[in-house]
Amino acid sequence: MEQTVVVDVNGLSRSFGGKTALESVSFRAAAGQIYGLVGANGAGKTTLLKHLLGLLRATTGSVRVFGLDPVRDPVGVLGRVGYLSEERDLPEWMSVDELMNYSRAFHPTWDVSYARELLETFALDPAKRIKELSKGMRAQAGLIVAVAHRPQLLILDEPSSGLDAIVRRDILDAIVRAVVDDGRTVIFSSHLLDEVERMSDHVTLIHQGRVTLSGMLDDVRHSYQRSHVRFAEHFEQPPVLETALVIEGGGRTWSVVHSGSLEQFRHAVVARGGEIVESRNATLEEIFMARAGRTRQAEAA
Amino acid sequence: MDITISVTDGVPIYRQIINQVKYLVASGLLQPGEELPPIRTLALQLKVTPNTIVKAYGDLEILGVVHKRRGSGTFVSEGRPQLAIRERRRVIEQRIDALLAEAHQLNFTVDDILRMVRERKVVMNPNDHAERAEVER
Numbered sequence: 001m002e003q004t005v006v007v008d009v010n011g012l013s014r015s016f017g018g019k020t021a022l023e024s025v026s027f028r029a030a031a032g033q034i035y036g037l038v039g040a041n042g043a044g045k046t047t048l049l050k051h052l053l054g055l056l057r058a059t060t061g062s063v064r065v066f067g068l069d070p071v072r073d074p075v076g077v078l079g080r081v082g083y084l085s086e087e088r089d090l091p092e093w094m095s096v097d098e099l100m101n102y103s104r105a106f107h108p109t110w111d112v113s114y115a116r117e118l119l120e121t122f123a124l125d126p127a128k129r130i131k132e133l134s135k136g137m138r139a140q141a142g143l144i145v146a147v148a149h150r151p152q153l154l155i156l157d158e159p160s161s162g163l164d165a166i167v168r169r170d171i172l173d174a175i176v177r178a179v180v181d182d183g184r185t186v187i188f189s190s191h192l193l194d195e196v197e198r199m200s201d202h203v204t205l206i207h208q209g210r211v212t213l214s215g216m217l218d219d220v221r222h223s224y225q226r227s228h229v230r231f232a233e234h235f236e237q238p239p240v241l242e243t244a245l246v247i248e249g250g251g252r253t254w255s256v257v258h259s260g261s262l263e264q265f266r267h268a269v270v271a272r273g274g275e276i277v278e279s280r281n282a283t284l285e286e287i288f289m290a291r292a293g294r295t296r297q298a299e300a301a
Numbered sequence: 302m303d304i305t306i307s308v309t310d311g312v313p314i315y316r317q318i319i320n321q322v323k324y325l326v327a328s329g330l331l332q333p334g335e336e337l338p339p340i341r342t343l344a345l346q347l348k349v350t351p352n353t354i355v356k357a358y359g360d361l362e363i364l365g366v367v368h369k370r371r372g373s374g375t376f377v378s379e380g381r382p383q384l385a386i387r388e389r390r391r392v393i394e395q396r397i398d399a400l401l402a403e404a405h406q407l408n409f410t411v412d413d414i415l416r417m418v419r420e421r422k423v424v425m426n427p428n429d430h431a432e433r434a435e436v437e438r
Contacts, residue, residue, distance in 0.1 A: 033352065034350045034352070173345055176348070177341075179351050179352075194308045197308045198308060198347070198348055198349045198350070199350050221311075226311060280310070283308060286311075
């Protein structure tokens with residue numbers, strides 16, 4: 001299937017004061033798809049997103065958004081991008097109404113009726129100043145600014161962070177609407193893995209500045225299983241099993257997250273005198289813990 | 302359409318939707334000719350990526366459970382889907398397995414359970430004479 005490439009990042013590296021933030025990161029996004037970016041705090045998600053917006057310049061590697069370099073052509077890129085930053089940095093002194101007019105001035109494609117509809121849905125008082133808004137209201141105001149010009153690419157950095165369930169629903173609604181109504185592309189980062197699992201067509205895991213996992217969510221999910229295993233023998237220590245990433249349990253019964261084929265894993269289990277009792281696809285959370293949690297523990301130890 | 306999604310049991314979301322639509326059709330809660338919710342509506346309701354609904358509806362069409370009408374929507378097909386019987390059995394068998402396990406724990410035999418199932422049926426449908434006769438015998 002031929003798909004329009006919206007974002008193309010190749011071999012991007014970046015460091016801050018000698019500390020590596022991103023290391024040869026490659027990432028592509030196609031039109032009409034939703035991309036979920038996951039990783040621990042400080043893994044490099046925000047740094048990657050800021051490169052897409054031209055807020056940071058690539059030290060090495062290339063960044064192209066709509067085929068353009070966002071640092072050299074900010075107007076060409078930012079006019080077609082909607083962005084909700086993690087800090088929701090909005091001009092504090094403005095009223096909600098002023099913020100709408102201000103944002104509208106930058107975007108010829110601003111949809112006045114859509115902005116008004118969202119204001120009403122969120123029950124935001126246009127006369128209120130930004131600095132008087134609650135955390136949830138700020139996110140809603142920021143969301144309107146990000147989507148009301150109907151951008152071709154919507155970038156949301158931790159959009160649900162610290163928000164109650166109602167505002168989170170508003171944000172997820174906006175993502176669905178951007179894709180369904182306008183066929184737009186959405187890239188969002190989140191530490192809420194159930195949200196990523198629901199909302200993403202593709203998932204990319206960044207761990208310590210590197211992409212450790214990337215692909216269609218269903219493909220990623222199919223390459224990892226969680227199996228319950230029972231052995232004839234009693235193990236004091238977790239048994240060594242090929243393709244196993246995480247082993248929990250004790251004695252004769254262990255629960256294992258593993259990659260590769262189930263046949264390969266079964267072989268490893270049988271070789272140690274065990275059998276697979278039950279097997280299913282791993283959840284994103286289990287894969288995330290296997291891919292990002294383990295090494296962190298290993299390094300801390 | 303009453304569908305619930307869980308992201309904790311490792312079943313892909315599009316598959317959960319397929320299974321539940323098949324169940325709704327097999328159990329008659331969705332009737333032939335009835336329209337499924339538009340992709341937009343269901344994606345907003347379930348808070349899932351619209352492409353997942355597209356995939357689920359596409360697979361349901363391949364399975365013959367639903368069909369698309371050009372420029373219109375997605376509709377439940379006439380006639381029970383081929384997998385309906387196997388699927389229905391599977392749903393009931395899961396319940397039976399759980400019942401048997403519990404019965405075993407509580408020291409009931411299979412014959413006890415069969416008798417009790419008939420008794421309960423009579424309590425629930427007191428007008429059903431045939432079943433009553435069966436129990437009394």
